[in-house]
Amino acid sequence: MTSSLLIKDLQVSVDNKLILKGLNLEVKQGEIHAIMGPNGSGKSTMAYALAGHPKYEVEGGEVWMDGINLLELAPDERAKMGLFLAFQYPTAIPGISMANFLRTAVNAVKSDSSNGNGKKGIPIVQFRKILNEKMDLLKIDKSFARRYLNEGFSGGEKKRAEILQLALLEPKFAILDETDSGLDIDALKVVSEGVNALVGPDRGFIVITHYQRILNYIKPHFVHVMYDGQVVESGGPELATRLEVTGYDELVKEKAK
Numbered sequence: 001m002t003s004s005l006l007i008k009d010l011q012v013s014v015d016n017k018l019i020l021k022g023l024n025l026e027v028k029q030g031e032i033h034a035i036m037g038p039n040g041s042g043k044s045t046m047a048y049a050l051a052g053h054p055k056y057e058v059e060g061g062e063v064w065m066d067g068i069n070l071l072e073l074a075p076d077e078r079a080k081m082g083l084f085l086a087f088q089y090p091t092a093i094p095g096i097s098m099a100n101f102l103r104t105a106v107n108a109v110k111s112d113s114s115n116g117n118g119k120k121g122i123p124i125v126q127f128r129k130i131l132n133e134k135m136d137l138l139k140i141d142k143s144f145a146r147r148y149l150n151e152g153f154s155g156g157e158k159k160r161a162e163i164l165q166l167a168l169l170e171p172k173f174a175i176l177d178e179t180d181s182g183l184d185i186d187a188l189k190v191v192s193e194g195v196n197a198l199v200g201p202d203r204g205f206i207v208i209t210h211y212q213r214i215l216n217y218i219k220p221h222f223v224h225v226m227y228d229g230q231v232v233e234s235g236g237p238e239l240a241t242r243l244e245v246t247g248y249d250e251l252v253k254e255k256a257k
Ligand SMILES: Nc1ncnc2c1ncn2[C@@H]1O[C@H](COP(=O)(O)OP(=O)(O)O)[C@@H](O)[C@H]1O
Pocket: 014, 015, 019, 037, 038, 039, 040, 041, 042, 043, 044, 045, 046, 055, 180
């Protein structure tokens, strides 16, 4: 059965200021949706609210997946349901290797996996095997797993860590948020190739982007424009092309007529 992530009339405030003002969106497994929109339109707010970040206060609305309103679940339970938002690491964690971090993340999200001894968690040998498979799939050099988390990571390497985490957690829905300053070309390629390698009938993607550029590498099935906390326009890939020509301001003016 194909799952869908259904966002209904989502209203979210940050520091008592209403940012999302009734957001509606439906994403099915197997689909790639691009969310575009100018800075400050609420794209990242949507991502954090879906993940359950405590700073983002849900004022109204529902987010349904498999018959459950995710907004009633704690962040870790949402992840267990199959929702992925890459954790944001503000700092490096010295002494924690990528491999160790990823195993901890997999065990936390897929905690029902027993190692056969009655203990929870994937045995190291089995985890190594899966990690190697995923790194092959994503064409990531094996030495990457031995690096310490975020220590001296370039933009591209941070994205590589994010995509590798995604590949291991195998979520039903993944939300990827491009930084507002955009990604450098290395990071852009990592993200695009990762999405293209990991898209499939069991996975839906929400790719958030300020710039049209990433859509030269990822072909979304649907494009949505967010403005002032709402989706103001939805369409196919041609909408992104149109936006590149007209810009957000023109689109919003057209809408206001
Ligand atoms: N953590 C935060 N603290 C304070 N204000 C925030 C925070 N996150 C978002 N905002 C505010 O919410 C609005 C939407 O921001 P954001 O969701 O980051 O937009 P986008 O990702 O589309 O650029 C902005 O006006 C921003 O100032």
